[in-house]
Amino acid sequence: MPLTRKHRIIIGSIVAILACILAIGITIGVVAGRRKSTPLTIQEQVNQILANNPLIDGHNDWAWLIRANFQNRINDLDLFNMTQYQLKNTTPSHTDITRLRKGQVGGQFWSIYTGCEHQGKDATVSFMEQIDVMKRLIAKHPDIFQMATTANEVRQAFSSKHIASLFGIEGGQAIESSFSILRLFYQMGVRYMTLTHNCNTPWADQNKVDHNDSVLIKNNGLTEFGKRVIAEMNRLGMLVDLSHVARKTMLDVFNITRSPVIFSHSSAYTVCNHTRNVQDDILELVKINQGIVMVTFVPGFIVCSDTNRGTIDDVAAHINHIRNIVGIEGVGLGADYDGIQKTPVGLEDVSKFPKLIEYLLSQGNWTHDDIIKLIGGNILRVMEKNEQIAQELQKTMKPEENLISINELEIYNLTQCRNLDMYPTIVTNATS
Structure with a gap:
């Protein structure tokens, strides 16, 4: 038609x-x-990386700031905006939920810490109070925070858009030389212990014994009891943290640990020769051990100055130095926010993490895969290795039951507040 x-x-x-x-x-x-x-753009690349990979910081003292300024009262504390509060040290808090989200923090080791003055008195009680406040903080905002104790739990929390929250004890005085307390802290969720803070324990030396003018009592590194502590931490799967400890203590740990170690908040000694930093020969041992150094932002450890705050460039210099010796697999981030008053220019608080990543990418010698390892991949690897080794050790090792000797406690004058009823009675008269 x-x-x-x-x-x-x-x-x-x-x-x-x-x-x-x-x-x-x-x-x-x-x-x-x-x-x-x-x-x-570099900023878009960083946002993309952080959206898909957790940035896990090794050390934040928010819990200590809350204790020191608010006596652990958080029921009425606005955790979204901590800058509104006048604090004792006059320095605004570095941490709150708003800035954690802006900084795209995916995981955080919250420092469980109280000062050395508690040792031999109420150290265990005070550390338990800090665990309690962090658990209550997480429970107060379950839409923001999620407790994590394994590498897989960190990944799961991140995938559900929570900030994975892990605990690290800062200072071996917390366990009062008791394996029982060490194990109970592990059960409460603690996944690393810094062997000392800025004081010796009866079984391990801290970094200040390495000062030329030091008159401190020395253990000469780890005592035999201290070596047992390391073995028990390996058996449990608790990360051994060597930030704050003396050089000899570090060497002793590397000689006996079966698991990779961490430095939760330390930097490079060659760049800034502070005893809190890690010397090059120790970095070589970190490489062999397959551990990690999480670079801190503390100006005194970054630029060796009490007046110069340093910059992002100075922090990057430490990261690059450690990377050059240990390799990309052995470096991470451990800022120490809220444990310090001054911060480097450009890294003022937890919201600034992306700026550091932008700086590293702009240098041209950092790939996206490198950045992913730095911000969290490396610490997850170390956690997984500790978990794996612990499972193997638990097949043959029994929980440690030895007591520290009374003599070791007496050297540090730590028997006054102990009943000592666990120790056998010394018989002085066989006929009585």
Whole structure:
């Protein structure tokens, strides 16, 4: 049947419409192609990395700040905006939920800490109070925080858009030289212990014994009891943290540990020769041990100055130095926010982590894979290795039951507040 004029008009209109649709599609495709080929800015790259990989900081003292300023009262504390509060040291808090989210923090080792003055008195009680306040803080905002005790739990928390919250005891005085307390802390969720703070325990030396003018009592590193502590931590799967300890203590640990160790908040001694930092020969041992040094932002450890705050560039110098010796697998981040008053310029609080990553990417010698390892991949690897070794050790090792000797406690004058009823009675008169 021949097409009528009406049919030809209809067909022509359909063809015209299809041509328009095709043209629009081609235009959209060209524009999309152009957009796809446009390189992402460094800031966009960082946002993309942090959106898909957890940034895990090794050390934050928010719990200590809450204890020192608010006596652990958090029921009415606005955890979204801590800058509104006047604090005792006049320095605004570095941490709150708003800035944690802005900094795209995916996981945090919360420091469980109280001062050395508690040792031999109420150290265990005070550390338990700090665990309690952090557990209550997590429970207060379950939409923000999620407790994590394993590498897989960290990943799960991150995938559900929570901040994975881990605990690290800062100072071996917390366990009062008791394996029982060490194990109970592990059951409460503690996953690393810094062997000392800025005081010796009866079984381990801290970094200040390495000062040239030191007159401190020395254990000469780890005592035999201290070596047993390391073995029990390996058996449990609790990370051994060597920040704060003396050089000899570090060497003793490397000689006996079966698991990778961490430095939760230390930097490079060659860049700043502070005893809290890690010397190059120790970095070589970290490499062999497959451990990790989590670089801190403390100005005194970054630029060796009480007045100069340092900059992002100075922090990066420590990261790069450690990377050059240990390798990319052995470096991480351990800022020490809220444990310090001054911070480097550009790294003022927890919201600034992305700025450091932007700086490293801008240098041209850091790949995306490198950054992923630095911000969290490395510490997750160390955690997994500790978990794996602990499972193997528990097949053959029994829980440690030895007591520290009374003599070791007496050297540090730590028997006054102990009943000592666990120790056998010393018989002085066999006929009585």
